[in-house]
Amino acid sequence: MTASTAFGQAAATGTAPAFDAARALALAQETFDIEAAAVLGLKARTGAAFARAVEAMLAVTGRVVVMGMGKSGHIGRKVAATLASTGTAAMFVHPAEASHGDLGMIKPADLVLAISNGGESDEITAILPVLKRLGAPLVAMTGNAQSTLARHADIVLDSGVAKEACPLNLAPTASTTAQLALGDALAVALLDARGFRTEDFARSHPGGALGRKLLTHLRDVMRAGGAVPRVGADTPFTELMREMSAKGLGASAVVDGEGRVLGIFTDGDLRRLVEKGRDLRGLTAREVMHPNPRGVIRDDVLAVEAAELMEKHRINSVLVIDDQGRLCGAVSSNDLMRAKVI
Template sequence: MTQDQDSPFRASARRTLHLEQQAIDALATKLCADFDRACELILACQGRVVVTGMGKSGHIAGKIAATLASTGTPAFFVHPGEASHGDLGMITPGDVVLALSNSGETSEVTALLPLLKRMGIPLISMTGRSASTLARHADAHLDAGVEREACPLDLAPTSSTTAALALGDALAVALLEARGFTAEDFALSHPGGSLGRRLLLKVSDLMHLGDRLPSIPLGSPLRDALLEITRKGLGFTCVVDELGLLVGVYTDGDLRRTLDQYGDLRTLKVDDVMTQPGKRIAPDILAAEAVRVMEDNRITALAVVDDEGRPIGALHMHDLLSSGVI
């Protein structure tokens, strides 16, 4: 076997991926008014979306419930076998049930039909057979049927579970867009992760305040700027005029350039060598945006100013690193 030839393992993997890709591609042609009806039922839902399914369909149902919940649609998974033994009490009027079954005949799932009808709870089914019991008794049916499984025996749920998962994602995204769900909304349900930190933390949450803010008056000797940079340890100092407005900054990088250009630093004032007007940012800007500003300008610190341009804080790249924003 040459290096360019597929091994039997890779050849098998390519066949599987190709068959599952075909299954997903075919879903687009099966979308119909029932998909719209399913979205409308969920958007009108006053409670939660209860997702259920047995076996492999149950695993997919759990993931769909998690995706819905994290994208603005309150949802949770209920095991259909446990539902018949008490967990049905978790389903309340005002909820919508999304039931998954490739065959549409899974006994644990179809056993719930009379109870759901009696409670007046809308049912959305996702099956591989539109003529199945579950599909026929649903208020909206999502067709997730596939021509064949990727399993060479055409037995193990492979293409069918992939198609159901993709259709669940399509449903979640359609609902997300209909609700006008934003990145900030997403972050509110993920506050503990790095994504939440990126989308929730603002500059004001991380900036140095009060005595930690490096600042000197316009006209100060350069020596004072160097002392302030050393004392505050942020690699720069703000330079303010008589009104307290930011007119420039002096940084470690400016010091290196000053040493290259001037022989005697003792007579210099900060006005002569500061960077004007200096990069700045507002306190209500997302910390992730501050990262972009620093990277674009190849700097490691920013002055934080109020609406009038007065420095009220300082932000360093180390603050962004330690907070997990980057």
């Protein structure tokens, strides 16, 4: 007996069976199998109609207006949001509200993407004649190619599934998963066709962690001016240590007369010298520095590149130079964490 059969028998008797952990796990695994099969089943049915839908959406001078009722409406909202965030102007219009004035939001220059598994949602079928008179192209995403929605559509995308994951075969589960996957496929095809780039994505997500990583430049978060620890090559060791302590970076740049980086001295370098038992009092910065440091980066790069450089070389800070190679800043991993770049 399968998990869904056992569920059906319990439902038929009107009894609430005691919780069975094994059955719950079996139902979860069966759900994964059914929904995975539903998504994979789309591959064989996605062909010329899909390409025409993408082409039509690319040609739209207005917006892609997504519609759907119930669970299909929830999917529609997500599809509209994904399209909008990946370069395709889109919005969601609730079909029930559309017949009470929101149809005024839809213009002939728009394209309507209507989502309905059965294709017979009353709220959608009621406004189909108005949409046709408006002249906006209509793309249907439905599991019923003979439905009213499909007959009125200019392009039909088949989102049908063999069965729902619901043990009663009633609750929209596999069908909404298929709709979501098909909506994502449209968004991916469209962003690729538009040449949508990482920078474009970042501009539409400025408030999130991804936006900060892709939009924050190093010069926006680095320490600059007097906050940057630096000494000349002939600076005595004691003054070098005072500079490091005062600036709190755990390192100091060693620069020439024009401000170009000659080397760096870090807390780690100090520890290694102490372990060797060297008398440091008479030494200069030139004698203790690490020449040609790996942790040097331009100020016009993204801050995330500094994080990648630190990770690559397993260091905690980097020196920042301008286009002339002169020291202009410094940044530590803590600075990047405070800026929420990492």
